[in-house]
Amino acid sequence: MDKMTGSAMGEDTIGAIQEGIRNIAAEMLEAGEVHVFIGYEEGTLPLRTTPAFLTRPEDAVRLVWGPSCENNLAVYLPKFKGTVGVIVKGCDVRTLVNLILENQISRDKVKIVGVPCRGIIDRDRVGKALGIDRIIKKAKATEHNLMLEGDGFDVKLEFQDVLAPSCEVCRYPVPVLCDVLIGDESMARDRKDPEAGYLEVEQFAKLRPDERFSYFAQQIEGCIQCYACRQACPLCYCPECFVDRQSPKWISRWRGLSDKILFHLGRVLHVAGRCVDCGACRRACPAGVDLRLLTKNMEKVVKESFQYESGLDIGGLPLLATYEREDPDDFIL
Amino acid sequence: MLDRDTHIEAFSTMSSPQAVTPVQSCADLPDKDCVVLRAEAPENREPKIVAFLCNWCSYAGADLAGTGRIQYPANVRVIRVPCSGRVDPLMILRCLQRGADGVLVSGCHPGDCHYIAGNYLARRKFVLLDELLDFFGIEKGRVHFSWVSAAEGEKFADVVKQVTETVKALGKPTKLVR
Missing domain, CATH: 3.40.50 (Rossmann fold)
Incomplete structure (x- = not known):
């Protein structure tokens, strides 16, 4: 290499x-x-x-x-x-x-x-590295760098700094x-250890529940319920999504935090054990809602509880279509 | 000002002995707000717990507790479901969203499912929901799961007592409520 x-x-x-x-x-x-x-x-x-x-x-x-x-x-x-x-x-x-x-x-x-x-590359990170109000006219990528040209600037960015999370x-x-x-x-890139991906999640889990909730509430508050994340997700293929159902009507026309939370928690649960962290939902979001921590945590839970990793094998059954007698049940009264 | 539930709660508290001692001074409040204050006071507040009970085991277990005259807190509102596997995690979230203080899902013991594997499949979903809510910052103890067979009236009463105590200690839910 x-x-x-x-x-x-x-x-x-x-x-x-x-x-x-x-x-x-x-x-x-x-x-x-x-x-x-x-x-x-x-x-x-x-x-x-x-x-x-x-x-x-x-x-x-x-x-x-x-x-x-x-x-x-x-x-x-x-x-x-x-x-x-x-x-x-x-x-x-x-x-x-x-x-x-x-x-x-x-x-x-x-x-x-x-x-x-x-x-x-993550365009948000490129934007941050460049500063605001800089319109890129020409871009060129090489192995390690990203060359950007525009009116009055000619910048060479390190590819590592603008890589998608x-x-x-x-x-x-x-x-x-x-x-x-x-x-x-x-x-290809070097393979990273699975633990590397969970560091962020583990750090976040150390916060108090209230702090965690307020972080997510803040993110979700910005959601405009356009459902672009759902459209961009290859795993959201249901002909009728639960948010579009009239009966039961899970999500009302009322645009409040509670309904938005229900949508996002519902979505995370629906892609649990299936999500592969491709980042399509995050990129599709026009409001910059980032719930990657939630899906990444689900991935970690699935791996630790069921020793299952999504999308590696076309044989077998999906995670929630099967079970093991030895599945964790210490939380059950 | 007052929604229907608070009204009902207010009136039910008026006739109960607990409402006699007001916990907060409400001298300069109108009467009806005063009642609400008492009803909303942490020690007077009776939590509402939605219980999804499997038709074949836990529902019969609850029935047995009833016929056996075993006392358990009247905070649970039972919804009968064909199987614990029928319970969609969204239903649980919806309960919390519409103001339930807690949710209990109870089904057959592993191996006893009427539909062979409904409770095993449910268990996987519950692991995910449990971890998701915890990570999201919802208090642990709002949502409970249990296995109660048709012969375990005593256990059902114990589970309800335990759940009610835990949920009561958490106080009024605020995070998911609409």
């Missing part, structure tokens, strides 16, 4: 992956292996990419790869009837595994193109399941 770390080489790594993606997409579409190929194309703004749905091989040149390819493309899969080719990062593929496990898509209807992931503690940067892996495993 050290051999690859020169900045010129780094640029090449990203370029090589992009080239690989374009080739494989064109190949698959040409051969008629897939009806649609889902990847990323250049967005309308710097540091933005947008999902691309390709049906013709000649369109493959539109596809791009880089640290701003943030969307979890697995979210679109249950919507397609034919065979679909899709680009996945390490976290995305784990949601895809869950979709297969829960019979939302069938394994033979999806061609998984895995990408060894170096992490994606989920990526910082990523345990599976290399897709656990794929038909084709672009490049090789050495191009």
Whole structure:
């Protein structure tokens, strides 16, 4: 891996992956292996990419790869009837595994193109590093740096400083399941220990209950109930979400903290044992609500109580569809 | 000013002996507010506990406690469910949201489920809910789970006593209430 770390080489790594993606997409579409190929194309703004749905091989040149390819493309899969080719990062593929496990898509209807992931950038962190009112006109990413240009500034940021929080503690940067892996495993980030991801949660758990509640209440207060988090989440595929139900009406038209809390707790419970910390909900939120601590804590609880880790295996049963006689029950009277 | 529940609570306290000693000076308050103050005073406040009881075990256990004339606090409001596995964690949250002081979910002992594995599946959900509420900062002790069989009238009474005491000690809920 050290051999690859020169900045010129780094640029090449990203370029090589992009080239690989374009080739494989064109190949698959040409051969008629897939009806649609889902990847990323250049967005309308710097540091933005947008999902691309390709049906013709000649369109493959539109596809791009880089640290701003943030969307979890697995979210679109249950919507397609034919065979679909899709680009996945390490976290995305784990949601895809869950979709297969829960019979939302069938394994033979999806061609998984895995990408060894170096992490994606968090635009909030970029904004913070740059300061306010700086409009980025041009952005370029290399292995270790992010070059940003705009009116009157030309900044070189360390990639490490603007990495998304989920990526910082990523345990599976290399897709656990794929038909084709672009490049090789050495191009991915180093695997982090599971404990590293739980440090933040453990620190937070040391606060008094009131302090914890007021932190979450503050976050949730900002929620405008647009449900963008639900839309962005690949695991929120219910045809009728509990928040949309008329009977029972879980969430009323009244926009108060209590109802917002019910929504967010309900959502965390619904993705418990399934969430893979891909960060799609957090990125989708227009109000900046960050409840990553809640989902991360659930992941920790699930791991400690049931020795289960979500999205690693397409065999077996989902966490809550099965049980063990020895499950913890010391809390039961 | 006063919602329906507070009214009912106020009137029920008026006729109970506990209401005789006011805990706070309410000399310059109108009569009805004074009653509410007494009803809301921590030591006079009787918690409301919603109990989801499984039809096959705990509900029958509660029934046995009744026919056996075993005394237990009248704070529980029983909702009969076909199985503890029927209890969606959202129902528990909804109870807390609508002002219940506590929630008790009771089902069959492991291995005794009428539907073979309903209580085992429920147990997994309850582990998650329990940990989630704790981490979220909701007081431990608002939500309780128990296994009570149809033959355990005595245990049901004990569980209700224990739950009522714990919930009473926590005082009035504020965090999730609408």
